[in-house]
Amino acid sequence: MKVSAYHSSNKSDPDVYHDHSDCPTGQQIPSYDKVSGTGGFPRCKQCVDKG
Template sequence: MKVAPYHSIDPTDPDVYHDHDNCPSGQQIPARNKRSGTNDYRRCQHCVQMG
């Protein structure tokens, strides 16, 4: 489902933010690297496709 924007602080991850908790890419972010907000990144393509 749709959630507040979040992103990864891991520099090896793509510079995107997610806004679905079931995004396959967003789900790979470990809790320690997960932060709320967009960080001025563009939106993840998976999340775009989910609406």
């Protein structure tokens, strides 16, 4: 489902933000690395495909 924007604070993760809770890439972000907001990154392609 659609959620507010979040991204990873881990530098080794892709520089994108997510806005779907069921995004496979977003789901790999551990909670301690998860930061709300876009981080100034472009939107994750998998999230774009989900709408």
